[in-house]
Amino acid sequence: MSIIHREPVAAQPSRHLRAGDRQDTASRLLASAARKSYDPLVEVDWEAPIPEGLYGMTPEWCSLYGTELWERMTEEQRITLTKHEAASVAGTGIWFEMILMQMLLRDIYSHDPATPHVQFALNEIADECRHSTMFARSAQRFGIPSYRPKRWILNTARLFKSTASGSLAYGGTLFAEEILDMMQRDFMKDARVQPITRTVSKIHVLEEARHIKFAREETVRRVRSLSRSKLAYQRVVLGVTAYFVVTCLVNEQVYAAAGLDVEEAKEAARNNVHYQEMIREGCRKTVEFLDECGLIGGPSKALLRRAHII
Numbered sequence: 001m002s003i004i005h006r007e008p009v010a011a012q013p014s015r016h017l018r019a020g021d022r023q024d025t026a027s028r029l030l031a032s033a034a035r036k037s038y039d040p041l042v043e044v045d046w047e048a049p050i051p052e053g054l055y056g057m058t059p060e061w062c063s064l065y066g067t068e069l070w071e072r073m074t075e076e077q078r079i080t081l082t083k084h085e086a087a088s089v090a091g092t093g094i095w096f097e098m099i100l101m102q103m104l105l106r107d108i109y110s111h112d113p114a115t116p117h118v119q120f121a122l123n124e125i126a127d128e129c130r131h132s133t134m135f136a137r138s139a140q141r142f143g144i145p146s147y148r149p150k151r152w153i154l155n156t157a158r159l160f161k162s163t164a165s166g167s168l169a170y171g172g173t174l175f176a177e178e179i180l181d182m183m184q185r186d187f188m189k190d191a192r193v194q195p196i197t198r199t200v201s202k203i204h205v206l207e208e209a210r211h212i213k214f215a216r217e218e219t220v221r222r223v224r225s226l227s228r229s230k231l232a233y234q235r236v237v238l239g240v241t242a243y244f245v246v247t248c249l250v251n252e253q254v255y256a257a258a259g260l261d262v263e264e265a266k267e268a269a270r271n272n273v274h275y276q277e278m279i280r281e282g283c284r285k286t287v288e289f290l291d292e293c294g295l296i297g298g299p300s301k302a303l304l305r306r307a308h309i310i
Contacts, residue, residue, distance in 0.1 A: 025217055026116035029210045033123050038203045040134035044196060046141055054194045056083030056142065058186040063250045066274035069265060077258045083142050084254035086197055089183065090135035091147035092248045095154070096176040097128040099161040103169040120214060127207050138200050147251040153244060160241065166222035168234045170215040171295050172241040174286045175309075177212055179246065181205055182282040216289060223293045232298055238290065239300020246279060246307045276308040283309045 055078070062082050064070045070078070108121045139146060148154065164172060184201035187193050226234065255265035269275060287310055290296050296304070304310045 022217070022221065023116050025214070026120040029120045029214060030116055030123060032210055033120070033127075033207075036206055037127070038130075038207065040130055040137070040200065040203055043203060044134065044137075044199050046137065046196075048195065050142065050194065050196075053079070055079055055190075055192050056086035056194055056197055057089070057183070058082075058190045058193060060274075061085075061183050061186065061278055063269040063272060063275050064265060065272075067268045067272050069260070069268040073258070073260070077260070081254060081258035081260075083194070084144055084147075084257045085250055086187075087139035087142065087144040088147040088251040088254050089180070089249050090139055090200075091251070092149065092245065093176070093180055094132045094135050095149055095157075095248070096173075096245060097132050099157060100173050100176070101125050101128050102161045103164055103173070107165060107169065120210075124211050124214065127211065131204055131207070134200055134203065138196055141196055142194075144257075147253065149244070149248045149251075153248065157244070160237070164237070167219045167226065167293070167295065168237055170219040170222065171234070171238050171290055171293070172245075173215045174212065174219065174290065175238075175242040175283065176245045177208055177215065178286040179249075179279070179282040181208055181212065182285075219290075219293060219295075223295065231294060235295055235298045236300045238295055239298075239303045242283070242309055243303040243307045246283070246309060279308045280310070 053075075059065050059078065059082055062070070062078075062085055064073070064081065073081070104121050104125055108118045111118045113119070113122075136146065149157075160172070181204075184205050188198045188201035188205060190198070223231075250269065252262055252266055255262045287296060287304075296310075301310065
């Protein structure tokens with residue numbers, strides 16, 4: 001993906017990007033939430049039998065799809081791997097949703113709770129609580145352990161979740177939300193995929209659309225006040241955040257669960273051009289948006305390239 005960078009003056013986003021009135025936007029999103037919100041403990045049939053022969057996720061999103069190793073795998077191994085990769089993606093989703101909830105609470109802590117803006121933020125936190133429970137339960141239903149980022153990544157992320165604010169917090173959120181959104185739009189429409197995965201994906205996509213709208217407008221609104229030095233800092237931290245979100249999607253232990261040699265599978269995934277293209281496409285809208293906001297550039301581009309985001 002080729003990105004043309006325009007150095008912003010006083011960190012102004014492109015004239016094409018507009019943030020609507022904060023309270024009007026929040027009021028519309030609250031009305032949408034009132035019309036279409038779901039309780040996954042009720043909406044998902046958790047007791048339904050698990051059909052044989054269906055993938056845990058769209059196979060084209062699997063980290064080994066298109067490799068020589070994938071061709072050598074049995075169909076049973078492919079199904080097992082996609083179930084475990086789906087659980088790993090869900091685990092990354094839970095991790096970042098926990099970070100997002102803390103950032104949102106800090107962001108609205110001193111704001112008037114009578115305003116639609118604060119009330120929608122609280123509504124989003126409630127959504128994310130349900131989503132995290134839903135993701136955890138979907139892996140549990142398949143009999144798969146909870147996949148989480150490595151402990152050093154979890155500990156390092158404590159600083160980000162405790163300090164990130166403004167366009168940094170909302171921009172980082174978009175990297176996690178929008179790539180999951182792109183993946184799950186495929187999962188929910190794919191008849192080859194397990195019904196539980198499809199239902200979970202549909203609920204998440206429908207509710208996450210509101211969160212993405214909220215995060216995009218707040219990013220545009222907050223980036224306007226950044227100095228050049230703060231903009232440079234946020235570019236670096238956003239690059240690091242995006243790198244770890246994307247590279248944590250697939251826990252290496254999923255390969256062992258499918259009966260594969262972990263080192264061989266990691267090497268195959270690392271060199272998988274198809275998967276790299278899927279990641280770039282999954283991040284494309286986020287990259288284009290943040291680039292127009294002036295939030296992509298500088299040294300962090302090396303990390304984005306390394307993670308195949310650009």
